[in-house]
Amino acid sequence: MKIVLASANKGKIAEFQKLMPDDEVLAFSEILGQIEIDEDQDSFKGNAVKKARTIYDLLIERGIKDVIVISDDSGISVPVLNNAPGIYSARYAGLNASDKDNNEKLKSELNNLGLEKTPAFYTACIALVYKNEVYTVHGWMHGDVINKELGENGFGYDPMFIPTGFDKTLGELPSEVKKEFSHRSKALKLAIKVLEVIL
Ligand SMILES: O=P(O)(O)OP(=O)(O)OP(=O)(O)OC[C@H]1O[C@@H](n2cnc3c(O)ncnc32)[C@H](O)[C@@H]1O
Numbered sequence: 001m002k003i004v005l006a007s008a009n010k011g012k013i014a015e016f017q018k019l020m021p022d023d024e025v026l027a028f029s030e031i032l033g034q035i036e037i038d039e040d041q042d043s044f045k046g047n048a049v050k051k052a053r054t055i056y057d058l059l060i061e062r063g064i065k066d067v068i069v070i071s072d073d074s075g076i077s078v079p080v081l082n083n084a085p086g087i088y089s090a091r092y093a094g095l096n097a098s099d100k101d102n103n104e105k106l107k108s109e110l111n112n113l114g115l116e117k118t119p120a121f122y123t124a125c126i127a128l129v130y131k132n133e134v135y136t137v138h139g140w141m142h143g144d145v146i147n148k149e150l151g152e153n154g155f156g157y158d159p160m161f162i163p164t165g166f167d168k169t170l171g172e173l174p175s176e177v178k179k180e181f182s183h184r185s186k187a188l189k190l191a192i193k194v195l196e197v198i199l
Pocket residue numbers: 006007008009012039072073074075076089090091099102122154155156157158182184
């Protein structure tokens with residue numbers, strides 16, 4: 001079955017492709033080119049549904065019917081920062097912020113509070129659209145965020161995030177750890193269960 005990812009995030013696309021090795025998983029840009037989707041909803045679920053729905057409808061307009069569209073809206077939440085950046089994780093440091101910019105912003109927020117380490121959690125909401133029906137699942141990953149970046153693995157906030165049960169950041173840990181324990185892999189395991197029922 002062809003799975004089209006309603007994502008432009010290279011790190012996510014790579015993770016989804018590794019998590020579904022037996023499926024043809026491609027980024028929507030390979031079919032539709034570059035498209036900016038305004039993530040103006042007030043929840044991970046709202047944005048995930050909007051991204052999946054938008055791409056699904058554009059594929060149908062192109063006559064591409066027999067596809068499953070999967071989106072992911074995700075982010076890091078830090079309780080001591082009132083759960084910021086949350087759904088604004090991609091643009092924590094501003095509209096066209098890079099991962100580096102966002103990490104610097106998070107570091108400065110922690111330093112303003114004199115914190116080297118504080119609890120944090122990742123949330124992923126996956127929306128799946130198939131035959132015009134929308135399904136959503138969530139996954140979470142708990143741990144701590146630190147005021148420095150360690151390691152090159154993963155993407156986004158990973159170099160600052162130490163998962164519960166580990167003493168290194170996701171930037172330092174092998175990708176197998178995310179494959180097993182991440183918010184995204186947990187949500188995708190549920191999404192695959194949904195696919196088993198609807199296909
Ligand atoms: O919307 P798409 O096209 O999927 O790409 P995006 O990067 O904009 O994705 P989101 O809107 O879901 O924003 C996610 C933000 O949270 C960060 N993030 C999400 N999952 C992450 C993970 O597994 N590890 C590190 N950072 C993550 C990521 O770097 C983004 O800044």
